Amino acid sequence: MELLRVIDGEGRPLREAPCTDEDARALLERMIFLRAFDERAVALQRQGRIGTYAPYRGMEACQAGAASALSPEDWLLPTYRDHGAAMIHGLPVEEALAYWAGRVESYRAPAEVNVFPPAVPIATQIPHAAGIGWGLRRAGSAAAVLCFFGDGATSEGDFHEGINFAGVFRAPVVFFCQNNGYAISVPFSRQTAAASIAVRAAGYGIAGERVDGNDALAVLDAVRRALQRAREGGGPTLIEALTYRVGPHTTSDDPSRYRDPEEAQRLALGDPLERLRRYLAGRGAWDEADEARAQEAARARVAAAVRAVEAMAPPDPADIFAHVYGAEPLFFQEQRRRFLAELESAARPGAGGPAARGPAPGGAAGGPAVRTEGGGR
Amino acid sequence: MTRPKRSDKKGETRLDRTTALDLYTRMVRIRQFEEKAARLYEQGLLPGFLHSSVGQEAVAVGVCGALRKDDYITSTHRGHGHIIAKGAGLDRMFAELYGRETGFNRGLGGSMHIMDFELGVLGANGIVGAGIPIAAGAGLSIQLRGTDQVAVAFFGDGAINTGAFHEGINLAAIWDLPCVFVCENNLYAESTPQEYVLRIPALTERARGYGIPGELVDGNDLVAVYDAARRAVERARAGKGPTLLECRTYRWYGHYIGDPAVYRPQEEVEYWKARDPIPRFEAWMKEHVGFDDADREAVWQAVAAEVEAAVKFAEESPLTPVEAALDCVYS
Numbered sequence: 001m002e003l004l005r006v007i008d009g010e011g012r013p014l015r016e017a018p019c020t021d022e023d024a025r026a027l028l029e030r031m032i033f034l035r036a037f038d039e040r041a042v043a044l045q046r047q048g049r050i051g052t053y054a055p056y057r058g059m060e061a062c063q064a065g066a067a068s069a070l071s072p073e074d075w076l077l078p079t080y081r082d083h084g085a086a087m088i089h090g091l092p093v094e095e096a097l098a099y100w101a102g103r104v105e106s107y108r109a110p111a112e113v114n115v116f117p118p119a120v121p122i123a124t125q126i127p128h129a130a131g132i133g134w135g136l137r138r139a140g141s142a143a144a145v146l147c148f149f150g151d152g153a154t155s156e157g158d159f160h161e162g163i164n165f166a167g168v169f170r171a172p173v174v175f176f177c178q179n180n181g182y183a184i185s186v187p188f189s190r191q192t193a194a195a196s197i198a199v200r201a202a203g204y205g206i207a208g209e210r211v212d213g214n215d216a217l218a219v220l221d222a223v224r225r226a227l228q229r230a231r232e233g234g235g236p237t238l239i240e241a242l243t244y245r246v247g248p249h250t251t252s253d254d255p256s257r258y259r260d261p262e263e264a265q266r267l268a269l270g271d272p273l274e275r276l277r278r279y280l281a282g283r284g285a286w287d288e289a290d291e292a293r294a295q296e297a298a299r300a301r302v303a304a305a306v307r308a309v310e311a312m313a314p315p316d317p318a319d320i321f322a323h324v325y326g327a328e329p330l331f332f333q334e335q336r337r338r339f340l341a342e343l344e345s346a347a348r349p350g351a352g353g354p355a356a357r358g359p360a361p362g363g364a365a366g367g368p369a370v371r372t373e374g375g376g377r
Numbered sequence: 378m379t380r381p382k383r384s385d386k387k388g389e390t391r392l393d394r395t396t397a398l399d400l401y402t403r404m405v406r407i408r409q410f411e412e413k414a415a416r417l418y419e420q421g422l423l424p425g426f427l428h429s430s431v432g433q434e435a436v437a438v439g440v441c442g443a444l445r446k447d448d449y450i451t452s453t454h455r456g457h458g459h460i461i462a463k464g465a466g467l468d469r470m471f472a473e474l475y476g477r478e479t480g481f482n483r484g485l486g487g488s489m490h491i492m493d494f495e496l497g498v499l500g501a502n503g504i505v506g507a508g509i510p511i512a513a514g515a516g517l518s519i520q521l522r523g524t525d526q527v528a529v530a531f532f533g534d535g536a537i538n539t540g541a542f543h544e545g546i547n548l549a550a551i552w553d554l555p556c557v558f559v560c561e562n563n564l565y566a567e568s569t570p571q572e573y574v575l576r577i578p579a580l581t582e583r584a585r586g587y588g589i590p591g592e593l594v595d596g597n598d599l600v601a602v603y604d605a606a607r608r609a610v611e612r613a614r615a616g617k618g619p620t621l622l623e624c625r626t627y628r629w630y631g632h633y634i635g636d637p638a639v640y641r642p643q644e645e646v647e648y649w650k651a652r653d654p655i656p657r658f659e660a661w662m663k664e665h666v667g668f669d670d671a672d673r674e675a676v677w678q679a680v681a682a683e684v685e686a687a688v689k690f691a692e693e694s695p696l697t698p699v700e701a702a703l704d705c706v707y708s
């Protein structure tokens with residue numbers, strides 16, 4: 001299947017751009033912001049200021065390019081790695097950051113922002129997208145749905161059931177697969193024996209397309225056309241965007257254990273920011289002053305979000321019990337009661353609470369019980 | 378709709394007379410078993426549900442005819458035909474349907490859960506699509522043990538949109554497992570016509586999405602099924618990976634015995650009855666290996682006697698005691 005590219009690895013145009021220079025500049029500014037957020041988040045995790053983090057470095061053209069094709073009334077269904085796209089579609093930056101800080105009160109989209117919570121179980125958002133799209137169509141809405149997922153998700157039954165359903169019921173959904181080469185440590189070559197993900201579209205009787213996922217203009221073009229088709233009743237599209245996960249799966253992962261560090265160079269997809277930058281510079285539409293301004297704006301926006309998240313009141317340990325059940329069963333209420341009682345007894349100075357039996361230093365002396373490892377069970 | 382492949386006049390396969398008669402007999406055994414079971418069920422003599430495969434015999438026999446005894450199959454809720462085609466005795470089949478001690482599974486499984494490892498039957502299955510990953514698992518075990526067996530999954534058109542289909546076939550494709558995936562497309566899943574849940578003209582469109590070959594076959598043409606199955610089985614045995622076969626066929630009865638099947642037009646049923654796989658194969662045999670009314674009579678009478686004896690065997694076998702009901706739930 002043909003691979004759609006608008007600019008080559010050096011940012012030289014290969015075909016007519018799908019947007020004006022002004023739009024392309026805005027796209028680059030978004031990508032610069034996304035990169036700044038991602039770099040800062042990794043740094044915060046290393047400093048112990050947020051929890052485990054899943055970086056999207058190298059995938060900014062997919063994140064910003066696809067989300068920039070959306071209209072405000074369209075719905076976005078992200079995975080854990082797509083908070084970049086979510087922020088482009090309007091999720092407040094501090095909401096995204098608070099999520100990675102492990103806060104219950106996070107990833108809250110304002111009423112006018114149609115962003116779903118991130119799917120952490122692989123591929124569950126695909127049947128959700130089919131259902132939302134079908135619902136929109138039945139309600140006569142002009143809105144469409146953009147559903148993100150990874151190459152690993154394509155081997156899940158949910159992928160198959162969701163896409164078939166959307167195809168049969170002509171749901172206005174764009175299924176956007178970021179093929180970043182890996183599902184944690186499993187390379188794409190072990191994910192399917194087929195030549196590509198996009199060829200599967202034929203098996204569902206829907207449109208399929210393959211794009212260079214590090215070419216923001218190609219991604220924008222493909223997703224825009226697919227959304228248009230969806231709105232016109234032409235049914236769903238399966239888009240496979242070829243990209244690369246430059247960083248680890250998450251900050252808890254060490255990719256050098258399963259992949260060759262030279263591999264990224266061999267793939268020659270190029271850095272998505274650099275490619276768009278060169279394209280615009282070649283047209284005289286981007287210079288060092290633009291770059292400096294965009295970098296500064298991005299840093300300031302991220303810094304404001306960091307301040308906002310760090311100014312939040314400390315989390316309540318009981319939060320882990322929130323939103324688990326609508327009607328809480330008795331055993332669950334009992335679990336919470338015991339958990340809180342243990343925390344309390346561990347916090348009492350000199351009390352022989354569970355923390356005193358734990359291996360962590362300071363437990364018996366009434367250290368910060370919540371952080372004490374081995375304290376509770 | 379894409380047109381399925383039929384065996385051409387030349388006949389790709391040189392079926393000798395003995396093999397042809399064997400395959401023919403297997404179809405007749407299935408037909409008579411199913412008809413007898415339906416009558417017994419209508420009289421209230423068999424517990425549970427009964428899904429008849431009358432009309433679909435050529436798929437079961439064409440595929441199992443291409444297998445060895447030590448090859449594996451997984452089957453469905455409509456599985457009597459597959460299991461008989463794989464060599465099951467009608468006596469233990471009936472005993473299982475009757476809930477007797479002498480049944481294949483002590484009468485604990487019933488119609489939808491017959492299994493027999495000695496015959497390579499890894500189980501009929503009441504869960505739509507569930508046999509597909511089981512066959513992939515059997516394929517993996519074959520590969521790990523280094524034997525040249527093959528694992529076949531039979532499933533209906535209702536299974537092809539389940540996640541199990543996707544996951545099972547994708548794994549078999551990635552690992553080049555010695556599997557054959559056989560879809561018996563009888564155009565309905567319960568009352569749901571296929572075009573209601575599928576946007577493609579043929580299932581073979583999906584094979585490319587897994588990087589494996591796919592073939593569309595006239596499932597009422599025994600020779601066409603047998604040929605296609607032989608190609609797929611040879612490929613699997615040679616370590617070249619799985620194949621997806623779609624066999625178009627039709628169930629004469631409703632979804633279950635007693636289903637009034639108001640969701641389908643009578644003309645459609647007549648159309649398919651006129652394409653009964655058994656007389657079609659008789660005509661083929663007449664032309665290619667010799668077959669006459671006397672041959673026909675001999676087979677039908679012998680099978681009728683077998684059915685009668687099998688029912689007697691089942692009826693005279695002891696009922697499985699209620700206390701045994703939980704015996705085989707956990708190992």
Ligand SMILES: Cc1ncc(C[n+]2csc(CCOP(=O)(O)OP(=O)(O)O)c2C)c(N)n1
Binds near residue numbers: 081120153182183245
């Ligand atoms: C159903 C399910 N199985 C397994 C996991 C564990 N898991 C978390 S991320 C991941 C890999 C997903 O890979 P991919 O879909 O390619 O997305 P990527 O991480 O590359 O963005 C797995 C297997 C999970 N979260 N959910």
Ligand SMILES: Cc1ncc(C[n+]2csc(CCOP(=O)(O)OP(=O)(O)O)c2C)c(N)n1
Binds near residue numbers: 454533534565566
């Ligand atoms: C997972 C699951 N869902 C639903 C059912 C209920 N059910 C029993 S048979 C059937 C239809 C199966 O149709 P098909 O696969 O075409 O087989 P056929 O009955 O036509 O042989 C359904 C939906 C089930 N047994 N298992």
Ligand SMILES: [Mg+2]
Binds near residue numbers: 183
């Ligand atoms: Mg991936």
Ligand SMILES: [Mg+2]
Binds near residue numbers: 533562565
């Ligand atoms: Mg069916």
